[in-house]
Amino acid sequence: MARVVGIGNQSFESIRKKDTFYIDKTAFIKEWWENEDIVTLITRPRRFGKTLNMDMLRCFFSNEYKDRGELFEGLNIWEDEKYREIQGAYPVIFLSFAGIKGNTFELSRKQISDRIIDLYESNRFLLKSDCISDTEKARYISFLENPMDEDISFKLNELSNYLSRYYKKKVIILLDEYDTPMQEAYVNGYWEELVAFTRSLFNSTFKTNPYLERAIMTGITRVSKESIFSDLNNLKVITVTSDEYSKCFGFTEEEVFDALDEQELSSEKEKVKKWYDGFTFGTSKDVYNPWSIINFLDEKKYKTYWADSSSNGLVSQLIQQGSSKTKVIMEELLEGKSIKTKLDEQIVFNQLDGSSEAIWSLLLASGYLKVDYVDFANSEGNNIYELSLTNFEVKKMFEKMIDNWFKTRDDSSSEFVSALIQGDLDAMNYYINEITANIFSCFDVAGKEESRIRPENFYHGFVLGLMVDQIDNYIITSNRESGFGRYDIMLEPINKNSAKYQGSIPTGRILPGIIIEFKVINPRKENTLEETVEAALKQIEEKNYDAELIGRGVNPSNIHHYGFAFKGKEVLIDGNRKDAS
Incomplete structure (x- = not known):
C-alpha cells in the first residue's frame, strides 16, 4: 500500500511515527560519524532535505531521545549494532538561522539572540543542578532577563560547558541554514557589521570550545573563509562539487523511480526525469530535488514546485542588474547551451556586484546550474567548469523571471x-x-x-x-x-x-x-x-x-x-x- 505523502513536514519523529512517505537517508549518520571531522559545513540548494537530515541527527544522537530506537527500526543505520549503542547518548544543541531575515543589523542580532534564549529556556533544568555554581546560575538568569545587555557571541560556548558537565559528555552542535543572515545582510546593506558579529560567534562556538564533540553546519552557500571562518582551521567544507555525502541530500534516480512505482506512477518516469532530474553533487549525477518530487507525488501534476518555493530575489537582482555579458550568457543557457568559466566556490557576497564568476558560483551553489564537466588545472593552473541549466523546471523558472522583469x-x-x-x-x-x-x-x-x-x-x-x-x-x-x-x-x-x-x-x-x-x-x-x-x-x-x-x-x-x-x-x-x- 502506498504511503501518504506529507508536504512540508521537517520533523523526523513525526514522519516516522505516522509512517508517511520517507526515503531512508540514515546512511548520512554513519558516513558523518566515521569521517571524524570536528566541524563540517555542508552546502546544498534550498529544499534539499537539509533541515530534515539535521532533525534526524538530533533524534539519533540527542539524549532527549534516549531509548527511542523505534524511530530508526527498519532503516539503514539500525542494521549496525555499533550505532544502536550510541543512539541517544549525547547532549545536542540544535538551532536554525532559517528565519533570521532582519532588514537591519540590530534586528538580525536580536533574532539570533532570541534563538539562543530559546535554548537557554529549554535547558532551565540546569539551574537546579549542582554541576554549575551559584555565580554561573546568576549569569544564566541575567542573560534570560536582559539578553540584549550581554555579548551573545560566547553564549553557545557557555551553554556547551554547562551541558557537558551535567551529562559528563561533550556536546554535538547542529546549526541549520547558517548563511541565511549573510544573504539578508548583503541585500539590506549591513554586511560588514554582521560578518564581524558572526565571526566572533562562530569562533567561540566551533573553534575555542573545549566542550564540543562534533558539529555540523548546513546552508546554501560556502561563505568565504576570510569573511566568517578565518579562525576555523578545524572546518571540513563540503560543496556541490564534493564527493562526500553526495547521495545524502536529494533523491537518486533509483529512489525516485521506486517512489513512482509505489504511487502507481510508473508511466511518468521519463517525463519526471526531464522536469526534475539534473542536479549533480561531486561525481553523483541524476540527483532530483526532493521538494518537486514530493509535490509531484502528491498532486500528480507537472509544475515548477521547487523554483516557485522561493522568491529567488537575490538571483533575479544579480542577473537583472548584471552586465550585458551576463545577460548574453543567460541567453545562451536558456537556449540549452553550456558555458565554461573559472569558479571560486567561496562566495564573497560583497564581491557579487563586480564579478560574473561570483554570480555563476552562486547559481551553481543554489542549484540553478549544474556541472557538466571539469577541466582540472588547465594551462593557467585554474579549474575550468562547464555549466548548464540544471533541468527543464529551472529553465521555466528563468523564462518566467525574465518575463516578469x-x-x-x-x-x-x-x-x-x-x-x-x-x-x-x-x-x-x-x-x-x-x-x-x-x-x-x-x-x-x-x-x-x-x-x-x-x-x-x-x-x-x-x-x-x-x-x-x-x-x-x-x-x-x-x-x-x-x-x-x-x-x-x-x-x-x-x-x-x-x-x-x-x-x-x-x-x-x-x-x-x-x-x-x-x-x-x-x-x-x-x-x-x-x-x-x-x-x-x-x-x-x-x-x-x-x-x-x-x-x-x-x-x-x-x-x-x-x-x-x-x-x-x-x-x-x-x-x-x-x-x-
Missing part, C-alpha cells in the same frame, strides 16, 4: 514585440517609450561609473529580455560575428518558408529575420536622436550583418533592420523593411 500594467512589452515583428515603427516607438518611462530609473541608463553598465549594454540586455517569449518562433542571438562586424541582436525565424508559427503575432505571412543595432547619442558626433539612429542603420548596411541570416536560408527581401537610438530614458527607433511576397 518587463511586464508593465498595460502589457506594453508584448505589444512592442508584436509591433517589432510586424514592422510597425509608430507602434514600436510608442510602446518602447511607455516601457522606459514606467520601469527604468535614470540610474539604469545614466552610464555612471558606479553603475558598471554602459547605457547601450543596459538597453541591449533589456531588449533581449523582451524577446524571451519568442523562443518558439525565433533563434535569438547577440554579439555574434556576421559579415564584417558584430551585430547587437539577431532574430532568425525558425520557420523560414512557412507562415505557421506560435504566439499572438497575426498569421498569414512569413516571419521576418530581424537585425537590431543599439546606439547611445554621442554629443560630440550627433546633435539629435535622428542622426544617431541613422548611424545605427548605416552600420548594419556597411558591415553586411545580413550575411549570417542569408547564409541560413532567410530571404534577403524579408530581413528587417532596426536602429535603436537612446538619450537617457528617451528612445527613437527607425528601420527599413522589405516583405517577402
Whole structure:
C-alpha cells in the first residue's frame, strides 16, 4: 500500500511515527560519524532535505531521545549494532538561522539572540543542578532577563560547558541554514557589521570550545573563509562539487523511480526525469530535488514546485542588474547551451556586484546550474567548469523571471514585440517609450561609473529580455560575428518558408529575420536622436550583418533592420523593411 505523502513536514519523529512517505537517508549518520571531522559545513540548494537530515541527527544522537530506537527500526543505520549503542547518548544543541531575515543589523542580532534564549529556556533544568555554581546560575538568569545587555557571541560556548558537565559528555552542535543572515545582510546593506558579529560567534562556538564533540553546519552557500571562518582551521567544507555525502541530500534516480512505482506512477518516469532530474553533487549525477518530487507525488501534476518555493530575489537582482555579458550568457543557457568559466566556490557576497564568476558560483551553489564537466588545472593552473541549466523546471523558472522583469500594467512589452515583428515603427516607438518611462530609473541608463553598465549594454540586455517569449518562433542571438562586424541582436525565424508559427503575432505571412543595432547619442558626433539612429542603420548596411541570416536560408527581401537610438530614458527607433511576397 502506498504511503501518504506529507508536504512540508521537517520533523523526523513525526514522519516516522505516522509512517508517511520517507526515503531512508540514515546512511548520512554513519558516513558523518566515521569521517571524524570536528566541524563540517555542508552546502546544498534550498529544499534539499537539509533541515530534515539535521532533525534526524538530533533524534539519533540527542539524549532527549534516549531509548527511542523505534524511530530508526527498519532503516539503514539500525542494521549496525555499533550505532544502536550510541543512539541517544549525547547532549545536542540544535538551532536554525532559517528565519533570521532582519532588514537591519540590530534586528538580525536580536533574532539570533532570541534563538539562543530559546535554548537557554529549554535547558532551565540546569539551574537546579549542582554541576554549575551559584555565580554561573546568576549569569544564566541575567542573560534570560536582559539578553540584549550581554555579548551573545560566547553564549553557545557557555551553554556547551554547562551541558557537558551535567551529562559528563561533550556536546554535538547542529546549526541549520547558517548563511541565511549573510544573504539578508548583503541585500539590506549591513554586511560588514554582521560578518564581524558572526565571526566572533562562530569562533567561540566551533573553534575555542573545549566542550564540543562534533558539529555540523548546513546552508546554501560556502561563505568565504576570510569573511566568517578565518579562525576555523578545524572546518571540513563540503560543496556541490564534493564527493562526500553526495547521495545524502536529494533523491537518486533509483529512489525516485521506486517512489513512482509505489504511487502507481510508473508511466511518468521519463517525463519526471526531464522536469526534475539534473542536479549533480561531486561525481553523483541524476540527483532530483526532493521538494518537486514530493509535490509531484502528491498532486500528480507537472509544475515548477521547487523554483516557485522561493522568491529567488537575490538571483533575479544579480542577473537583472548584471552586465550585458551576463545577460548574453543567460541567453545562451536558456537556449540549452553550456558555458565554461573559472569558479571560486567561496562566495564573497560583497564581491557579487563586480564579478560574473561570483554570480555563476552562486547559481551553481543554489542549484540553478549544474556541472557538466571539469577541466582540472588547465594551462593557467585554474579549474575550468562547464555549466548548464540544471533541468527543464529551472529553465521555466528563468523564462518566467525574465518575463516578469518587463511586464508593465498595460502589457506594453508584448505589444512592442508584436509591433517589432510586424514592422510597425509608430507602434514600436510608442510602446518602447511607455516601457522606459514606467520601469527604468535614470540610474539604469545614466552610464555612471558606479553603475558598471554602459547605457547601450543596459538597453541591449533589456531588449533581449523582451524577446524571451519568442523562443518558439525565433533563434535569438547577440554579439555574434556576421559579415564584417558584430551585430547587437539577431532574430532568425525558425520557420523560414512557412507562415505557421506560435504566439499572438497575426498569421498569414512569413516571419521576418530581424537585425537590431543599439546606439547611445554621442554629443560630440550627433546633435539629435535622428542622426544617431541613422548611424545605427548605416552600420548594419556597411558591415553586411545580413550575411549570417542569408547564409541560413532567410530571404534577403524579408530581413528587417532596426536602429535603436537612446538619450537617457528617451528612445527613437527607425528601420527599413522589405516583405517577402
